[in-house]
Amino acid sequence: MTRPTPPWKCLSARHAAAVAILVAGAAHATPAAAQACCAGGALVSPVRLAPPEDYAVGLQTRVRSDMGLFGADGSYSSFSNTSTEQDVEQDLAISFRLARRAQVSLVLPYVETHRTDPGLDEWGSGLGDVAVNVRYDFKLAAEMTTWPGFALLGGVVFPTGKAVGDGTNPAATDATGTGTYNVTLGIDLEKVHGPLYGALNLWGTYSGSNSSQGVTTSYPLQLTALAVAGYVFENEAAAALYVNFLERGDTSTSGGTQPGTQPASGLRLTTVGVTGLFPVADGWRLSGSIYTDVLLASFGRNEQAGAGVTATLVRAWR
Amino acid sequence: MNGRIAFRLAVASAAILVASCGQPAAPTAPALVFPGAPALTVASASGQLNIGIWWSPPQPTVGYDATQLAITDAAGAPVTGLTLTIVPWMPAHGHGASVEPTVSEMSPGIYVATPLDFFMAGNWELMTAIARPTDGGADADGAGSLNDSADPTVEVP
Numbered sequence: 001m002t003r004p005t006p007p008w009k010c011l012s013a014r015h016a017a018a019v020a021i022l023v024a025g026a027a028h029a030t031p032a033a034a035q036a037c038c039a040g041g042a043l044v045s046p047v048r049l050a051p052p053e054d055y056a057v058g059l060q061t062r063v064r065s066d067m068g069l070f071g072a073d074g075s076y077s078s079f080s081n082t083s084t085e086q087d088v089e090q091d092l093a094i095s096f097r098l099a100r101r102a103q104v105s106l107v108l109p110y111v112e113t114h115r116t117d118p119g120l121d122e123w124g125s126g127l128g129d130v131a132v133n134v135r136y137d138f139k140l141a142a143e144m145t146t147w148p149g150f151a152l153l154g155g156v157v158f159p160t161g162k163a164v165g166d167g168t169n170p171a172a173t174d175a176t177g178t179g180t181y182n183v184t185l186g187i188d189l190e191k192v193h194g195p196l197y198g199a200l201n202l203w204g205t206y207s208g209s210n211s212s213q214g215v216t217t218s219y220p221l222q223l224t225a226l227a228v229a230g231y232v233f234e235n236e237a238a239a240a241l242y243v244n245f246l247e248r249g250d251t252s253t254s255g256g257t258q259p260g261t262q263p264a265s266g267l268r269l270t271t272v273g274v275t276g277l278f279p280v281a282d283g284w285r286l287s288g289s290i291y292t293d294v295l296l297a298s299f300g301r302n303e304q305a306g307a308g309v310t311a312t313l314v315r316a317w318r
Numbered sequence: 319m320n321g322r323i324a325f326r327l328a329v330a331s332a333a334i335l336v337a338s339c340g341q342p343a344a345p346t347a348p349a350l351v352f353p354g355a356p357a358l359t360v361a362s363a364s365g366q367l368n369i370g371i372w373w374s375p376p377q378p379t380v381g382y383d384a385t386q387l388a389i390t391d392a393a394g395a396p397v398t399g400l401t402l403t404i405v406p407w408m409p410a411h412g413h414g415a416s417v418e419p420t421v422s423e424m425s426p427g428i429y430v431a432t433p434l435d436f437f438m439a440g441n442w443e444l445m446t447a448i449a450r451p452t453d454g455g456a457d458a459d460g461a462g463s464l465n466d467s468a469d470p471t472v473e474v475p
Binding site: 085115214 | 344405416417437445
């Protein structure tokens with residue numbers, strides 16, 4: 001149930017893309033769960049509950065290294081050798097089934113950032129922005145023969161992390177959050193055919209304005225699309241390819257004194273990856289993913305670009 | 319078996335957390351040398367001031383940088399005695415920096431701000447408030463109060 005986190009400090013879109021698939025979460029360990037109808041959904045959202053499950057707990061670790069930068073005009077350039085950035089995160093995710101078709105999850109992230117510049121090698125860490133997500137399945141993919149399954153997705157991200165400007169580290173590595181609320185609403189379309197699984201997620205994220213250092217920033221609606229194509233094997237493992245695309249228009253600032261004179265401030269990031277999961281024992285599953293942002297001009301804007309890996313261990317109960 | 323896997327994952331996570339607790343150090347201070355012609359010239363929001371801008375290093379990099387602003391009036395005369403407040407800002411991400419620069423007038427109409435804490439690559443804006451408070455009348459040199467601004471930008475690779 002963890003979906004992309006809306007814009008946050010300098011983590012914004014790159015983390016959002018990672019969270020989207022970071023880890024395949026919740027296949028469950030019975031033969032029935034090995035079918036794409038049940039296990040496939042776990043390829044989209046970590047710790048998402050399969051139909052027979054009532055609650056689950058997952059611990060997720062992810063590591064990402066940035067390699068370059070998308071400029072305001074969409075051009076891509078690699079970093080110089082003198083500066084680097086690595087992002088590490090551990091998430092504790094808990095999911096509960098509220099009703100037969102409704103589930104809710106809570107995600108507690110712990111964020112660590114490492115930056116190096118000439119004369120500087122700095123780590124910082126802290127609690128990130130806590131997220132609560134809900135999912136309501138109007139029609140499960142397994143219930144549909146022709147049309148895809150349909151679910152409504154919602155979420156709120158709370159500014160529990162430390163925003164840039166509230167921290168003290170010179171490289172802002174102790175900034176762990178956006179400094180504002182984010183509200184997300186979206187849909188999930190899923191289709192299964194034997195062992196094959198496909199999904200298309202579309203959602204919009206509204207971010208509240210945030211104020212820092214006398215400047216108030218307002219954000220337009222952020223749109224995200226995620227497409228997944230996967231296969232569920234006989235041994236109950238599953239694998240999938242995915243592509244995630246994020247787009248947000250220009251921000252507006254009060255305190256900025258010459259509106260219209262600055263370069264475009266909108267965000268864009270396109271990410272592709274491979275994700276998979278493997279049941280390690282009854283009620284336990286291990287999953288992971290490898291992803292990279294598309295390092296080509298026009299596939300990003302105003303974002304650092306990189307690659308990363310994720311790993312998650314999930315325990316689910318019926 | 320399951321318990322061991324969970325335990326090992328927890329230990330690995332704890333190790334990462336411990337490794338992340340290092341003490342931050344300050345980046346290398348930028349050299350305050352601004353040779354040649356300005357990197358760019360902008361007009362203030364009111365249009366009454368012209369501002370020539372130099373960077374140090376000439377191509378700003380991630381870390382601590384500095385800027386020099388040469389502020390002149392419409393006649394090209396240096397404008398002295400100004401109070402500049404500069405906030406480095408990333409408009410796309412909605413945040414500034416952890417370290418506030420100090421601004422000094424090094425010579426008539428020449429102002430230097432350091433450090434500019436460009437802690438990550440991207441498009442940075444210098445939100446610059448320009449003021450000259452007076453008691454309501456003209457100063458000894460005949461200059462009155464002034465309240466203006468400018469927002470030059472720079473791409474940090």
